[in-house]
Every structure is written in C-alpha cells, then in structure tokens.
Amino acid sequence: MGLLPIIVILCSVFFSHTVSGQLRQNYYANICPNVETIVGNVVKTKFQETFVTVPATLRLFFHDCFVQGCDASVIIASSGTNKAEKDHSDNLSLAGDGFDTVIKAKAAVDADPSCTNKVSCADILALATRDVIALSGGPSYAVELGRLDGFSSTAASVDGKLPQAEFSLNQLNSMFSAHGLSQEDMIALSAAHSVGFSHCNKFANRIYNFSRQNPVDPTLDKEYAVQLQSMCPKNVDPIIAIDMDPNTPRTFDNVYFQNLVQRKGLFTSDQVLFEDLRSRPTVNTWANNSAAFQTAFVTAMTKLGRVGVKTGTKGNIRFDCAAFN
Incomplete structure (x- = not known):
C-alpha cells in the first residue's frame, strides 16, 4: 500500500x-x-x-x-x-x-x-x-x-x-454508503415507510404500465395491486395520497417488513429489499423480530x-x- x-x-x-x-x-x-x-x-x-x-x-x-x-x-x-x-x-x-x-x-x-x-x-x-x-x-x-x-x-x-421510488438495491446501497451507512442501516431506515402516505403518481407505473409483458409489476401481490388500482384509478388527481403501510399505517413497527414478505411494498425501492437475495435475510429476520429491528433502527438513526x-x-x-x- x-x-x-x-x-x-x-x-x-x-x-x-x-x-x-x-x-x-x-x-x-x-x-x-x-x-x-x-x-x-x-x-x-x-x-x-x-x-x-x-x-x-x-x-x-x-x-x-x-x-x-x-x-x-x-x-x-x-x-x-x-x-x-x-x-x-x-x-x-x-x-x-x-x-x-x-x-x-x-x-x-x-x-x-x-x-x-x-x-x-x-x-x-x-x-x-x-x-x-x-x-x-x-x-x-x-x-x-x-x-x-x-x-x-x-x-x-x-x-x-x-433515494427515488424506483431505485434498485445497488442504487440504494450506493446512495446510503456515500453517507457512511451500511446496507443494514439502509434497510432499517427504509422502515420509515411504516408510517405516512404516498401520492398515487409515485407508484402508478407498478400498477398500470410496468412493462409491455406485465402491465402490473409481478413482484406486487395481485390482490394488493387491485386494491391500489381502486384507490388510485388512472388519471386520478395527483394530490390523492394513500397509506404506505396497508395494515398498520399509524404505528411505527416491523409490519413494514412483514408487508414486504407478502409482496405488499408500495415502492419498487421497498419491495426490492425482499426480492433481492442479498437483502432478503435481513427483511425476514426483522419481519419476525421486532426487538432486533428496533435496535438496528436506533443504530442507523444515530449514524444518520x-x-x-x-x-x-x-x-x-x-x-x-x-x-x-
């Protein structure tokens, strides 16, 4: 050296x-x-x-x-x-x-x-x-x-x-690592999407025009996709917003990760955390262990x-x- x-x-x-x-x-x-x-x-x-x-x-x-x-x-x-x-x-x-x-x-x-x-x-x-x-x-x-x-x-x-809603795991890791944050920190901080809402236009491509072969993103749970389409019809007013977490939208919890396992992540950048085999083990662990997630989240927030x-x-x-x- x-x-x-x-x-x-x-x-x-x-x-x-x-x-x-x-x-x-x-x-x-x-x-x-x-x-x-x-x-x-x-x-x-x-x-x-x-x-x-x-x-x-x-x-x-x-x-x-x-x-x-x-x-x-x-x-x-x-x-x-x-x-x-x-x-x-x-x-x-x-x-x-x-x-x-x-x-x-x-x-x-x-x-x-x-x-x-x-x-x-x-x-x-x-x-x-x-x-x-x-x-x-x-x-x-x-x-x-x-x-x-x-x-x-x-x-x-x-x-x-x-970070953007359509980011891949590589893009997420790159952006977070530029701030000294690890992949585990990034996954923990992504759980901020456990609360709050998103405007329909942020994920419309996943439920209407994902690709020529698949208008609906195949990594999206089918029933959830139908639910999203009913809440966000085509040409809906862009100010319309829906809950990020369909199950416990007013509670900051590890249900965010349980949703990813059930393929109910709202953004591509959420769902990719489960779909990519490099990050899936962490998602699975925190979906089943609230205490482990909370510990990791506090560490990540302190570093942020x-x-x-x-x-x-x-x-x-x-x-x-x-x-x-």
Whole structure:
C-alpha cells in the first residue's frame, strides 16, 4: 500500500471520529437543561392535532441529512435571489406539518430565558424526529446533540441526493454508503415507510404500465395491486395520497417488513429489499423480530444524525429556522 492510501484512511478515520465526537448526549445539560422536555411537549401537542406530524417530521430529517448533512438547511425558505432546498421537486411533497413542528418547538425553546438563541434548529429537528417515532409506537432513544445550522440551502444541491421510488438495491446501497451507512442501516431506515402516505403518481407505473409483458409489476401481490388500482384509478388527481403501510399505517413497527414478505411494498425501492437475495435475510429476520429491528433502527438513526454535521465556524444557531441570520 502506498503512502497516499494510508493518509486517506487515516484522514477518514480521524474525520469520522471528530464529527461524531463533537456530538454528545446531554450536550445542552448546562446550556438549556430543559430542551428535551420543551421540544417533547410541543411535539406531543402537534401529534395530538394531526398524525401527519409523524411522517412529516421523519421525512424532513431524512431529506435534511441527505443533502449537505443534518444542518436544518431543508427548512430555509426561498428568497428573491435564492431557490432553497425545500423548493426542489424532490422536496415539494414534504408536508408542512414537519416544518411547523420544528418552528413551533424552536419558538418554545427560545421562550425559555435560559435557552434563548442557544439551541440549533438542526438539533431541534433531531429531537422532534425521535419524539414522533416514539409517539407512534417506535423506539425512544438518546439523541446525540451539538449540531449547528448550515449557511447554505439551494435547490441545485438536492439533485441526485435523495433515494427515488424506483431505485434498485445497488442504487440504494450506493446512495446510503456515500453517507457512511451500511446496507443494514439502509434497510432499517427504509422502515420509515411504516408510517405516512404516498401520492398515487409515485407508484402508478407498478400498477398500470410496468412493462409491455406485465402491465402490473409481478413482484406486487395481485390482490394488493387491485386494491391500489381502486384507490388510485388512472388519471386520478395527483394530490390523492394513500397509506404506505396497508395494515398498520399509524404505528411505527416491523409490519413494514412483514408487508414486504407478502409482496405488499408500495415502492419498487421497498419491495426490492425482499426480492433481492442479498437483502432478503435481513427483511425476514426483522419481519419476525421486532426487538432486533428496533435496535438496528436506533443504530442507523444515530449514524444518520452524524452525517455532515456543522460545528465551529461551519455553522451557527439561527434565530429563525426558516431564514439565515
């Protein structure tokens, strides 16, 4: 091995250690000791108003971290001179309740005199995401904190950075591995589709024009395909949306994997996790073992929360989550 590969390896090890090392549990213990309670109360109130809070906040966290890291850049509103991330076509389906949850939680945190302008929007989003998962039946876990908010948010930066509904296993693995996430992490995080909904146009090709030989995707359960066609007839209004999980759409659970075994994954990128023999064993294991899935999910969420974290002079704490200071 030459000197350059050794330097690269050393640098990558050092970089991954320092980034996650700057995040820690109880980061705000001496800065804003009540931050988790304050955020939790806002999220609970929002959850009681509408269940959409759960998938909306969860997706917001994913879409934020996959583009320029977990720095709340996805929340920035476009201005006259800048088209922000949230207005990229891949982000237009992000429900407003996710943004609203973070903005309300930030306001509540800043209303506490000991916390004013001391907690980042990026950390509030990470905490709110944990809280909505727990409220919908998923695992609760300790969140590493200490992220700063980013200085940049452009629609152009989103291009090619988010998983698509038609992705193959290779495409999924490639995109997740670029963020230091393994195939197991990717499969665990895909279970975010255990809650929430999708617009019909995201999977219409699977039930109407999959191929010349097979108008309906043959990896789709036949009865489920008929059910989807009845809920999403041809030329349906594109704003019509259906549950991602046909069985327990309001519970974050391992039924997502049981659905894949029954060939009831809504997207190609869901069903491929069972169809591809490289990932099928993991799907089978988690379909039968909720505890094993939850453990893997917490590990994957913790790793996701470390992606591209801004610290030091690379970020700041926004006064308004939707605008740069």
